[in-house]
Amino acid sequence: xxxxxxxxxxxxxxxxxxxxxxxxxxxxxxxxxxxxxxxxxxxxxxxxxxxxxxxxxxxxxxxxxxxxxxxxxxxxxxxxxxxxxxxxxxxxxxxxxxxxxxxxxxx
Amino acid sequence: xxxxxxxxxxxxxxxxxxxxxxxxxxxxxxxxxxxxxxxxxxxxxxxxxxxxxxxxxxxxxxxxxxxxxxxxxxxxxxxxxxxxxxxxxxxxxxxxxxxxxxxxxxxxxxxxxxxxxxxxxx
Numbered sequence: 001x002x003x004x005x006x007x008x009x010x011x012x013x014x015x016x017x018x019x020x021x022x023x024x025x026x027x028x029x030x031x032x033x034x035x036x037x038x039x040x041x042x043x044x045x046x047x048x049x050x051x052x053x054x055x056x057x058x059x060x061x062x063x064x065x066x067x068x069x070x071x072x073x074x075x076x077x078x079x080x081x082x083x084x085x086x087x088x089x090x091x092x093x094x095x096x097x098x099x100x101x102x103x104x105x106x107x
Numbered sequence: 108x109x110x111x112x113x114x115x116x117x118x119x120x121x122x123x124x125x126x127x128x129x130x131x132x133x134x135x136x137x138x139x140x141x142x143x144x145x146x147x148x149x150x151x152x153x154x155x156x157x158x159x160x161x162x163x164x165x166x167x168x169x170x171x172x173x174x175x176x177x178x179x180x181x182x183x184x185x186x187x188x189x190x191x192x193x194x195x196x197x198x199x200x201x202x203x204x205x206x207x208x209x210x211x212x213x214x215x216x217x218x219x220x221x222x223x224x225x226x227x228x229x
Binding site: 031032053 | 142169
């Protein structure tokens with residue numbers, strides 16, 4: 001199975017900060033990676049797919065990059081509504097796997 | 108508008124069975140792969156299985172943690188997806204989500220249901 005390791009697992013940042021979350025795959029997954037945002041009690045919401053394509057309706061402050069084994073999700077200017085847990089997911093091989101999550105707190 | 112609505116969750120004893128449903132609307136279910144994903148209380152997301160679309164003969168695949176105990180099926184004529192859960196264990200306690208998958212080079216789950224809670228406890 002492909003392991004996805006997210007870092008950090010928790011981060012606290014201020015409104016307006018640039019925030020970067022990393023997802024490392026245990027083997028190459030091309031660009032078959034998606035990023036999701038999940039708020040408490042809600043279903044995950046896709047932000048980025050194919051590693052770097054912004055899902056329709058998602059603010060442009062979110063961006064994704066990477067291919068192969070290393071990927072990043074960047075929030076260019078953190079907003080209060082971005083307080084959530086973020087997950088990466090690979091779609092290259094079955095079983096599909098998720099990263100462990102990164103909880104983002106607003107200071 | 109695309110919508111997915113899960114139902115059927117509840118409290119069940121260890122060793123028991125439960126069948127979850129996912130009602131789909133706003134799109135042609137038979138065109139899409141569908142996934143089930145769960146989330147134990149306070150934990151991360153876990154993919155548990157998928158069913159392929161009609162073109163791919165409704166093939167199913169499962170995570171090792173549920174293989175042989177869970178069965179995914181679908182009835183496209185009823186726009187519904189199902190998850191039959193047998194021999195339930197306490198560690199199956201989770202919120203269960205169904206999700207539509209897009210394929211090709213842009214693979215991801217674009218729509219998710221709201222989730223249904225399954226609690227396995229005596």
